Amino acid sequence: MAAITDNVLRGVDHIAIAIRDVDRSLEYFRDRLGLVVVHDETLQAPPVRLVFLDAGNVQIQLVQPLGPGRVAAFLDERGEGLHHVCFRVDRIETSIAALGLLPDGEIFMGARGQPSCFLDDGSSGTVVELTEMRPRALTT
Protein backbone atom coordinates (compact mmCIF):
# COMPACT_ATOMS: atom_id res chain seq x y z
CA MET A 1 0.00 0.00 0.00
CA ALA A 2 1.51 3.31 -1.03
CA ALA A 3 2.24 5.94 1.55
CA ILE A 4 0.39 9.22 1.29
CA THR A 5 3.18 11.34 2.65
CA ASP A 6 2.76 13.94 -0.04
CA ASN A 7 -0.87 14.44 0.83
CA VAL A 8 -2.68 16.36 3.52
CA LEU A 9 -4.25 13.30 5.14
CA ARG A 10 -1.85 11.23 7.25
CA GLY A 11 -3.88 8.06 7.54
CA VAL A 12 -6.98 7.08 9.46
CA ASP A 13 -6.85 7.82 13.20
CA HIS A 14 -10.06 6.10 14.14
CA ILE A 15 -13.40 4.76 12.94
CA ALA A 16 -16.19 6.03 15.18
CA ILE A 17 -19.30 4.06 16.13
CA ALA A 18 -22.22 5.85 17.76
CA ILE A 19 -23.68 3.78 20.59
CA ARG A 20 -26.13 4.37 23.42
CA ASP A 21 -24.28 2.52 26.17
CA VAL A 22 -20.52 1.99 26.03
CA ASP A 23 -20.49 -0.73 28.64
CA ARG A 24 -23.08 -2.80 26.80
CA SER A 25 -21.33 -2.32 23.44
CA LEU A 26 -18.04 -3.45 24.95
CA GLU A 27 -19.62 -6.87 25.41
CA TYR A 28 -19.46 -7.16 21.62
CA PHE A 29 -16.39 -5.19 20.55
CA ARG A 30 -14.10 -6.13 23.45
CA ASP A 31 -15.44 -9.38 24.82
CA ARG A 32 -16.57 -10.96 21.55
CA LEU A 33 -14.33 -9.50 18.82
CA GLY A 34 -11.36 -9.40 21.20
CA LEU A 35 -10.36 -5.75 20.65
CA VAL A 36 -8.43 -4.21 23.56
CA VAL A 37 -9.52 -0.95 25.21
CA VAL A 38 -6.63 1.52 25.08
CA HIS A 39 -8.29 4.79 26.13
CA ASP A 40 -11.45 5.87 27.96
CA GLU A 41 -12.25 9.57 28.28
CA THR A 42 -15.24 11.80 28.90
CA LEU A 43 -15.39 15.19 27.19
CA GLN A 44 -17.47 18.13 28.39
CA ALA A 45 -17.79 19.81 24.98
CA PRO A 46 -19.03 17.96 23.08
CA PRO A 47 -20.62 15.94 25.91
CA VAL A 48 -19.53 12.41 25.02
CA ARG A 49 -17.79 9.38 26.48
CA LEU A 50 -15.13 8.07 24.09
CA VAL A 51 -13.69 4.59 24.38
CA PHE A 52 -10.92 3.61 21.97
CA LEU A 53 -10.17 0.00 21.04
CA ASP A 54 -6.99 -1.11 19.30
CA ALA A 55 -7.62 -2.79 15.95
CA GLY A 56 -3.91 -3.01 15.09
CA ASN A 57 -3.50 -0.52 12.24
CA VAL A 58 -6.31 1.80 13.32
CA GLN A 59 -8.46 2.44 16.36
CA ILE A 60 -12.18 1.90 16.82
CA GLN A 61 -13.87 4.67 18.81
CA LEU A 62 -17.12 4.00 20.63
CA VAL A 63 -18.99 7.29 21.14
CA GLN A 64 -21.73 7.54 23.74
CA PRO A 65 -23.51 10.91 23.94
CA LEU A 66 -23.95 12.33 27.44
CA GLY A 67 -26.11 15.23 26.30
CA PRO A 68 -27.62 16.83 23.21
CA GLY A 69 -25.41 17.17 20.17
CA ARG A 70 -24.24 15.65 16.91
CA VAL A 71 -24.09 12.04 18.10
CA ALA A 72 -27.35 12.13 20.06
CA ALA A 73 -29.11 13.48 16.96
CA PHE A 74 -27.55 10.70 14.84
CA LEU A 75 -28.77 8.02 17.27
CA ASP A 76 -32.28 9.46 17.31
CA GLU A 77 -32.39 9.48 13.52
CA ARG A 78 -30.49 6.34 12.52
CA GLY A 79 -29.82 4.26 15.62
CA GLU A 80 -26.49 2.74 16.61
CA GLY A 81 -23.82 2.23 13.96
CA LEU A 82 -20.85 3.64 12.12
CA HIS A 83 -20.77 7.42 12.57
CA HIS A 84 -17.60 8.92 11.10
CA VAL A 85 -14.07 8.30 9.90
CA CYS A 86 -11.29 10.46 11.32
CA PHE A 87 -8.08 11.27 9.42
CA ARG A 88 -4.85 12.52 10.96
CA VAL A 89 -3.46 15.82 9.75
CA ASP A 90 -0.52 17.97 10.77
CA ARG A 91 -2.56 21.08 11.49
CA ILE A 92 -6.28 21.49 11.01
CA GLU A 93 -6.49 25.08 9.81
CA THR A 94 -3.91 24.66 7.06
CA SER A 95 -5.26 21.23 6.09
CA ILE A 96 -8.81 22.48 5.62
CA ALA A 97 -7.49 25.32 3.50
CA ALA A 98 -5.31 22.97 1.43
CA LEU A 99 -8.23 20.60 0.82
CA GLY A 100 -10.50 23.48 -0.12
CA LEU A 101 -13.17 22.20 2.25
CA LEU A 102 -15.38 23.87 4.82
CA PRO A 103 -15.43 22.96 8.52
CA ASP A 104 -18.73 21.85 10.02
CA GLY A 105 -18.57 23.62 13.37
CA GLU A 106 -15.65 24.87 15.44
CA ILE A 107 -12.30 23.22 16.12
CA PHE A 108 -12.65 21.47 19.47
CA MET A 109 -10.38 19.66 21.91
CA GLY A 110 -10.96 15.99 21.19
CA ALA A 111 -9.81 12.96 23.13
CA ARG A 112 -6.20 13.03 24.40
CA GLY A 113 -6.12 16.79 23.95
CA GLN A 114 -6.01 16.51 20.16
CA PRO A 115 -7.49 19.47 18.28
CA SER A 116 -10.24 18.07 16.04
CA CYS A 117 -12.81 19.31 13.56
CA PHE A 118 -15.62 17.85 11.49
CA LEU A 119 -15.82 18.64 7.79
CA ASP A 120 -18.79 19.65 5.76
CA ASP A 121 -19.67 16.35 4.09
CA GLY A 122 -19.52 17.68 0.56
CA SER A 123 -22.75 15.81 -0.19
CA SER A 124 -20.86 12.52 0.18
CA GLY A 125 -23.15 11.31 2.96
CA THR A 126 -20.05 10.44 4.99
CA VAL A 127 -19.08 12.32 8.13
CA VAL A 128 -15.34 13.04 8.08
CA GLU A 129 -13.32 14.35 11.02
CA LEU A 130 -9.76 15.64 11.06
CA THR A 131 -7.54 15.41 14.12
CA GLU A 132 -4.03 16.53 15.00
CA MET A 133 -1.82 13.92 16.61
CA ARG A 134 -0.07 16.38 18.93
CA PRO A 135 -2.00 18.22 21.65
CA ARG A 136 -1.83 22.02 21.51
CA ALA A 137 -3.65 24.89 23.13
CA LEU A 138 -6.50 26.16 21.00
CA THR A 139 -6.52 29.88 20.41
CA THR A 140 -9.88 29.97 18.64
Add this chain to the structure above:
Amino acid sequence: MAAITDNVLRGVDHIAIAIRDVDRSLEYFRDRLGLVVVHDETLQAPPVRLVFLDAGNVQIQLVQPLGPGRVAAFLDERGEGLHHVCFRVDRIETSIAALGLLPDGEIFMGARGQPSCFLDDGSSGTVVELTEMRPRALTT
Protein backbone atom coordinates in the same frame (compact mmCIF):
# COMPACT_ATOMS: atom_id res chain seq x y z
CA MET B 1 -0.35 1.01 19.29
CA ALA B 2 -0.08 -2.61 20.37
CA ALA B 3 -0.18 -5.38 17.80
CA ILE B 4 -3.03 -7.84 18.05
CA THR B 5 -1.06 -10.82 16.80
CA ASP B 6 -2.49 -13.09 19.49
CA ASN B 7 -6.01 -12.34 18.40
CA VAL B 8 -8.20 -13.57 15.58
CA LEU B 9 -8.56 -10.17 13.92
CA ARG B 10 -5.48 -9.04 11.96
CA GLY B 11 -6.30 -5.37 11.60
CA VAL B 12 -8.79 -3.43 9.50
CA ASP B 13 -8.68 -4.21 5.78
CA HIS B 14 -11.09 -1.51 4.67
CA ILE B 15 -13.84 0.86 5.69
CA ALA B 16 -16.78 0.59 3.28
CA ILE B 17 -18.98 3.46 2.17
CA ALA B 18 -22.24 2.75 0.35
CA ILE B 19 -22.77 5.14 -2.52
CA ARG B 20 -25.11 5.37 -5.50
CA ASP B 21 -22.58 6.47 -8.12
CA VAL B 22 -18.87 5.71 -7.76
CA ASP B 23 -17.79 8.24 -10.34
CA ARG B 24 -19.65 11.06 -8.63
CA SER B 25 -18.34 10.08 -5.17
CA LEU B 26 -14.77 10.04 -6.50
CA GLU B 27 -15.11 13.77 -7.02
CA TYR B 28 -15.08 14.02 -3.21
CA PHE B 29 -12.90 11.16 -1.97
CA ARG B 30 -10.26 11.24 -4.74
CA ASP B 31 -10.37 14.75 -6.16
CA ARG B 32 -11.08 16.65 -2.94
CA LEU B 33 -9.63 14.56 -0.11
CA GLY B 34 -6.72 13.44 -2.30
CA LEU B 35 -7.03 9.68 -1.73
CA VAL B 36 -5.58 7.55 -4.53
CA VAL B 37 -7.58 4.82 -6.28
CA VAL B 38 -5.70 1.52 -6.02
CA HIS B 39 -8.30 -0.99 -7.20
CA ASP B 40 -11.54 -0.98 -9.21
CA GLU B 41 -13.50 -4.20 -9.61
CA THR B 42 -17.03 -5.31 -10.43
CA LEU B 43 -18.40 -8.43 -8.76
CA GLN B 44 -21.27 -10.53 -10.10
CA ALA B 45 -22.33 -11.96 -6.73
CA PRO B 46 -22.99 -9.79 -4.88
CA PRO B 47 -23.64 -7.39 -7.78
CA VAL B 48 -21.48 -4.40 -6.80
CA ARG B 49 -18.75 -2.16 -8.12
CA LEU B 50 -15.95 -1.78 -5.58
CA VAL B 51 -13.41 1.01 -5.76
CA PHE B 52 -10.61 1.04 -3.18
CA LEU B 53 -8.76 4.20 -2.16
CA ASP B 54 -5.50 4.18 -0.24
CA ALA B 55 -5.72 6.02 3.08
CA GLY B 56 -2.22 4.99 4.17
CA ASN B 57 -2.82 2.55 7.01
CA VAL B 58 -6.17 1.28 5.76
CA GLN B 59 -8.24 1.38 2.58
CA ILE B 60 -11.53 3.12 1.92
CA GLN B 61 -13.91 1.05 -0.20
CA LEU B 62 -16.66 2.75 -2.21
CA VAL B 63 -19.50 0.28 -2.84
CA GLN B 64 -22.01 0.92 -5.61
CA PRO B 65 -24.78 -1.67 -5.95
CA LEU B 66 -25.48 -2.88 -9.48
CA GLY B 67 -28.54 -4.88 -8.49
CA PRO B 68 -30.70 -5.85 -5.51
CA GLY B 69 -28.89 -6.88 -2.35
CA ARG B 70 -27.47 -5.81 0.99
CA VAL B 71 -26.06 -2.48 -0.16
CA ALA B 72 -29.05 -1.49 -2.29
CA ALA B 73 -31.31 -2.13 0.70
CA PHE B 74 -29.05 -0.02 2.92
CA LEU B 75 -29.17 2.88 0.44
CA ASP B 76 -32.94 2.70 0.19
CA GLU B 77 -33.27 2.75 3.97
CA ARG B 78 -30.49 5.09 5.11
CA GLY B 79 -28.98 6.79 2.08
CA GLU B 80 -25.29 7.08 1.29
CA GLY B 81 -22.77 6.73 4.07
CA LEU B 82 -20.53 4.41 6.08
CA HIS B 83 -21.70 0.83 5.59
CA HIS B 84 -19.30 -1.62 7.23
CA VAL B 85 -15.84 -2.22 8.64
CA CYS B 86 -13.87 -5.20 7.36
CA PHE B 87 -11.23 -7.01 9.43
CA ARG B 88 -8.52 -9.29 8.07
CA VAL B 89 -8.38 -12.85 9.32
CA ASP B 90 -6.27 -15.87 8.46
CA ARG B 91 -9.20 -18.12 7.58
CA ILE B 92 -12.86 -17.26 7.85
CA GLU B 93 -14.34 -20.56 8.99
CA THR B 94 -11.92 -21.00 11.89
CA SER B 95 -12.10 -17.31 12.81
CA ILE B 96 -15.88 -17.30 13.08
CA ALA B 97 -15.72 -20.40 15.24
CA ALA B 98 -12.99 -18.89 17.45
CA LEU B 99 -14.99 -15.68 17.92
CA GLY B 100 -18.15 -17.60 18.71
CA LEU B 101 -20.09 -15.54 16.18
CA LEU B 102 -22.56 -16.40 13.48
CA PRO B 103 -22.10 -15.57 9.79
CA ASP B 104 -24.74 -13.43 8.10
CA GLY B 105 -25.00 -15.17 4.75
CA GLU B 106 -22.54 -17.36 2.86
CA ILE B 107 -18.81 -16.93 2.37
CA PHE B 108 -18.36 -15.19 -0.97
CA MET B 109 -15.50 -14.26 -3.25
CA GLY B 110 -14.84 -10.60 -2.52
CA ALA B 111 -12.63 -8.15 -4.36
CA ARG B 112 -9.19 -9.43 -5.42
CA GLY B 113 -10.39 -13.01 -5.01
CA GLN B 114 -10.41 -12.75 -1.23
CA PRO B 115 -12.91 -15.03 0.53
CA SER B 116 -15.15 -12.76 2.63
CA CYS B 117 -18.12 -13.04 4.94
CA PHE B 118 -20.39 -10.71 6.87
CA LEU B 119 -21.08 -11.36 10.54
CA ASP B 120 -24.33 -11.29 12.39
CA ASP B 121 -24.14 -7.89 14.04
CA GLY B 122 -24.64 -9.15 17.58
CA SER B 123 -27.09 -6.29 18.13
CA SER B 124 -24.20 -3.83 17.90
CA GLY B 125 -25.79 -1.95 15.02
CA THR B 126 -22.47 -2.19 13.18
CA VAL B 127 -22.00 -4.31 10.08
CA VAL B 128 -18.73 -6.24 10.34
CA GLU B 129 -17.10 -8.18 7.51
CA LEU B 130 -14.18 -10.59 7.65
CA THR B 131 -11.82 -11.14 4.72
CA GLU B 132 -8.85 -13.37 4.04
CA MET B 133 -5.82 -11.68 2.57
CA ARG B 134 -4.85 -14.59 0.32
CA PRO B 135 -7.13 -15.72 -2.50
CA ARG B 136 -8.24 -19.36 -2.39
CA ALA B 137 -10.81 -21.47 -4.16
CA LEU B 138 -14.06 -21.69 -2.21
CA THR B 139 -15.38 -25.18 -1.67
CA THR B 140 -18.65 -24.12 -0.11
